[in-house]
Amino acid sequence: MELSDLLTDLFGRHRERIALRTTGRNWTYEELDRMTSALAHRIDRECPPGRRVLVAGEHTAEAVIWTLAVMRSHAVHTPLNPGLPADRFEEFVRVADAALLVCFSREALVRAEKAGIRALHAGDVGWPAGPPPTDGVDGQQTRSRVAYSIFTSGSTGRPKLVDVGHGGLLNLCRSLRRLLDITPQDQVLHFASLSFDASISEILATLYAGASLVVPVWDQPSWLGSVSRHLAAHGCDLAMLSPSVYARLDEAARRRIRKVEFCGEALGEGEYRKAALYSRVFNAYGPTEATVCFSLAELTDFTSTIGTPIDGFRAVVRDPETGDHATAGTGELVIVGDGVALGYAGGSAAENAAFTTVDGSPAYATGDVVTLFEEGRLTYVGRIDEQIKRLGHRVNLAHVESTLAHHLGRDVALVRQDTTILLLTAAGGDATEESLMATIRDLVPVWEVPDRVVLVDALPLTSGGKVDRGALRERLAPLADGVPAGDAAELRRVLDVVTAVLGREIDPDTSIFDAGGSSLAMIQIQVKLSETYGEEAVEAAFAAMDYDFAPATFLRRLRGEASPSSESGVEALLRRVEAERDALRGELPLLRRDTRHEPPPWPGEGDRTVLLTGASGFIGGHVLDRLLAAGRPVLVVSTGDPDHVLSAHRARFGREDADYARVRATSYEKLDRWVERRRGPVVDAVVHCGYQVNHLLPLDSHLSGSVRNTALVVRAAAALGARSFAFLSAASVGADFVPLTAGALNAVGDPYSRSKLISEEYVNTLAVVGCAVSHYRPGLVYGHRPEDHDYLQDDWFTGLLDTARRVGTMPRLSGYVPVCDVDTLTETLLAGLGAGSGTGESASGAAGSRSEVVVHRTYALEELLHHTGLTPSDVLAPAEWFERVRGGDEVPAPLLAAMQAALSGPGWPTAHREVDHDILGRLLGAPRDARAGDGTGAAPLAEPQNGAARASSPR
CATH class of the missing domain: 3.30.300.30 (ANL, C-terminal domain)
Structure with missing residues (x-):
């Protein structure tokens, strides 16, 4: 039975059942029948019969539907990995000699034009509304003897294009349904890349059984992470995975898989034992050249068996010395049956010599060594080319x-x-x-x-x-000067990218930040390198470097190599932090001085002065304004020009010069001198809001900047006699206040949030001098005046909402977005200082220690859609949304990167409402369909500095 006829039969047999699922959308077999038939008709109009159609799409229901459409057409389905480097993409297009490419991104259209192939963008075609037209296409055209073509690297590492016939497809479907016990009620996971032949098994075996193929939404930085999260939440009845992929799933995901079929590589005992705890376990074997699957076994204990041949196949072993075939013994496995592929398209005679006949039946010599027993059971021994003499x-x-x-x-x-x-x-x-x-x-x-x-x-x-x-x-490859030998061209390629961005060449081991580069330069380098190495691989390499880019280190991280030290980066960081914390804890009692009998800095002030950092930032500015209203004396400490900080605050809040009579401004440098001399004004309380909020900077930049300043303010709190210290942390640090460990550091994702956790640890050392410490971890903070507009331009969240309004689509956000009102947060920060109410009454004593996550209200995706004037039908998977936005070149690269970093987290887990008013509604105004003017954005969590993109993940 030909592939197209097989699919037509299956669609007709299970019409009312659900065939395909993804988040928010189901398709019945009847709907798929109608849609894929109409799309197949469109393909037949675009492509001559028998020619290959490349489908360049991955991990979406849309790509699966187009795959089925090509399978039903008179063309030959040939999947292509859309993430291939440009030169490989063009090489694959040339080898395939295809007539058409179906793609799902605008970038692929550009690639197709460069490769000289006509392309059809799926989004431009849309979903057909009715049955296919009957004009212009002869339904009786002869189909190709090739059912599908698929690229494989085989054992040589050089990609080959395998032409697979129709002969083994029905046997494949029948066998998998029976042996894997697939029922119409089963939910089968679609995990495999469409460019990997395991996807053929996933799709066809599911449809043959009348089951449902489930495509998880890609809502994490990696596809594997998205699938793991989906499984933990929803589970599945059957997953077809390689052992290496299964090993990377979370424990919660593995618990929810009812049946797992291991395929693609040899199954080890460790993976079997893990899987057997929760699932029925199957082990499958089959090269691409044998229509995906050749043999299968259900394991109730671990053995090296790969089962017995499925319907339509038999096995013989070839003696490497004599070339004779036998039905038992150890030797090279030769697969015999109608499911053997037709050969390698364009392959050499030597390559196609693996395809032969045995007793008049098609056969394929696999190059795998097996032991074949009389009853047909097989055990895998290894590869012929893996046997060596030692x-x-x-x-x-x-x-x-x-x-x-x-x-x-x-x-x-x-x-x-x-x-x-x-x-x-x-x-x-x-x-x-x-x-x-x-x-x-x-x-x-x-x-x-x-x-x-x-x-x-x-x-x-x-x-x-x-x-x-x-x-x-x-x-x-042997290492030389920190870069693999023979890889000078690779290093040269990376250095050329850096040179193009920075305008000068740097040493391979020099950080771009040490060379004077900015976070914007780092993002530009990351984007350019992603064009060559792939976005996911480059993102992982940058994360492993803590976003501190050096060319040679990038290449090592890209290859998965650890740092030269056997100690992990987190362990080394923990040792460093613990040493500095312990030194600080020992120093503070020596700095502490008795200020009870010292004269106040200004007449009548007593001991009520508040040291405030971050007054030039959004939240710190509101704190200063509240302190002015309460008549409290304030010592403002700033990284910038102190006089400018006060003049800017005066203009922002419309205050008079007289309002600042009891405010003194100084720099961190002068504060450091006061601490060293054990002198300076008497301080009653500290409110530390000053922090460079940039999730894209490397950790070392935070440690040498904001964390170093935090340690200085802690020392100043001891030296100037402070009785309380309030620290403005971030919700992205997490909801739990736990002791600092390697695990706690690992649990915090990005460098900025990790630096906040370290700063909290340093602030906690004030307990040794009796200073009460409060940590507040707020969500995204809003509540803006017109004068605050400048604080909105780089905020990731309002930037996302503004972009969603402009492009008419919203990325799918999981969980909730936690939001705070700046006025309510300011009251919380000052509650223990006697200034929260604005009465000006001094605190009678030190405030009590507090550690809390501050969230005044959460917003679900539905509420965000309302505020942007969008509907659920406008929601896209994050990866698709970012691809669309990136193609428009309207969002600055750092802001786009900040959005992606923020959406990489799982979202706030629970709904919460502490205030009655609609915080975002006040900020954004009416939805698009009801408002008179444009909405503005929202505010960062703390002060902006150096124009850096700000992001605070709602985690």
């Missing part, structure tokens, strides 16, 4: 790899580099390269011991979810 013994690297993974209890990969054997494994726990090597020597014979153990951040995966051994080999 110390006179024949060694199978796959067998050694499996043995070591089992005994070490961790994922490992053995990689050959000429005559050297390297073992790679992810860093973690207390293991070092030396300790692991010592353990390995006790586990295996000397001829099986690798020459070296290398710890990496993570084993890289291919788009199909397998360990990417080609990428590992590239990363493990």
Whole structure:
């Protein structure tokens, strides 16, 4: 049965059932029948019969529907990874000799034009409203003998285009339904990239059984993270995953999978044991050249079996010495049956020699070594090209790899580099390269011991979810000057990008910030590098560098290499913070002086002076205005010109010079001198609002800037006699106030939020001198006057809402957005100082210590849609929304990056309303369809500095 006829039959058989699901949308089999038939008709008008149609889309229901449409057309379905580098994209288009490309982004249209192929943008076509027209296309046209073509790297690492016929598809569907026990009630996860042939199994096996294919929404920085989150929330009845992907799922996600079919690479005992705790476990084997799946077994205990052949296949083993075939024994697996592919399109005679016949039936020599038992059961031994001679013994690297993974209890990969054997494994726990090597020597014979153990951040995966051994080999070239030898061209490419942005070349190991670059320059470099290496890989590399970019370090992080030190970055940071905290704790009692009998700085002030930082910022400015209204004496400390801070505040709040008679302004430098001399004005309380709010700066910049200033203000609080200290932290630090540990630091995502957590730790040291400490972690803070408009231009959240209004679509936000009212927050900050009410009465004593998350109101996605005049039909997955916005070039790069950083979190978990008024409604005005003028944006969490983009993730 041809693929198109098979699909037509399935759509007709299960008409009323749900065939495809994604967040907020279901399609029945009847609806898919109508839509894919109409789209297939459109494709047949655009593409001659028998020619290939490239489908460049991933991980959306829309891409699945177009895939089914191409399968039903007279063309040949050929999926293409849209994230390929430009040169590879053009090479794949050339090899495929396709007539048409179906794409889902404007960038792909540009790529198609450069590659010389006609393209059809799915968004321009839209969804057909009715049945397909009957004009112009002959329904009796002969279809190609090729059901689909798919690229595979095979064992050589060089991509080949496999032409797969129709012969094995029905057997594949029947076997998977029976062996995996797929029922019409099952929800089957769609995980695989469409460019990976596992997606064929996911789609066809689901439809054949009348089940529902579920496409998670891509709402996390990575597809794997999105799937893991989806599974934790919704679960699934069946997931087809590689062991390497399964190992990266959260525990909560693994608990919700009822059946898991492992495929794509050898299953280790560790992954089996994890899966068997929660799921029925199946192990599948099948090269692309055998219509996805050749053999399958359900495991009730761990063995190395890959099962027995599915319907339509049989196995023989070939003796490598004689070339004879046998029905039992150990040798190269040769797959025999109608499901064997037709060959490699454009492949050489040597490449296509793997396709042959056995007893007149199509056959494929896999290059895999197996043991075949009389009853047809198979066990996997390894690859022919993985067998080597060492110390006179024949060694199978796959067998050694499996043995070591089992005994070490961790994922490992053995990689050959000429005559050297390297073992790679992810860093973690207390293991070092030396300790692991010592353990390995006790586990295996000397001829099986690798020459070296290398710890990496993570084993890289291919788009199909397998360990990417080609990428590992590239990363493990001999090191020279910190950059892999033979990789000078790669380093040159990165340096050229940096030079183009900065206007000058820098040393490979120099940070761009040390070279005078800005956060904007860093974002520009990140965007340019993403064009070459892919957005997800570059984002992961930048995150591993804590967004402190140096060219050579970037290349190492891109390859997954750890820092030269065996100590993790978080552990080193924790040691540094603990040492500085302990030093501060020991210093504060020496700084503390008795100010009870010292004269006040101004007559009549007593001991009521408040030291305030951040008065030039949005929140700090409101705090100063409230203190002025209360008549409190204030010592303003600023990073900028103190006189300018006060004059700007005067203009902003419309005050007179006389209102500042009891305000004194100074710099951090002068404050430091007061502390060193143990002299200065007497201070009763400190309100520390001054902080550079920029989630895109590297941690080192925060440590040397805002955190260093926080430590100085803490020292000043001790030296000037403060009895209370209120610190304005951030909700993005988290909801729990826990002791500082490596785990606590790891739980805080971005460098800015991590620096806030460290600052809280330094502030806590004031307990040794009896100073009451309060930490307030507010959400996004709004409540603006017209004079505050400048504080809105770089705010990620109102920038997002403004952009959503302009483009007519909203990204899907999970959870809630936590918001605070600036006036209410100001009252909270000053409640213990006797100035919260504006009465001017002094506090009778030190305020009590408090630590709280401050959220006055939360907003759900539905409320944001109302405020922007949009509807649920205007909501897009975040990845799709950012792609659309980025294509418009209307949002500054730092602000766009700040939006992405903020949306990377899971959102605020619960609804909350502490104030009755609509904070955003007051700020934004009426929705678009009812308001007279444009709305404005919203405010950052604290003071803006240096024009940097501000973002505070609502977590």
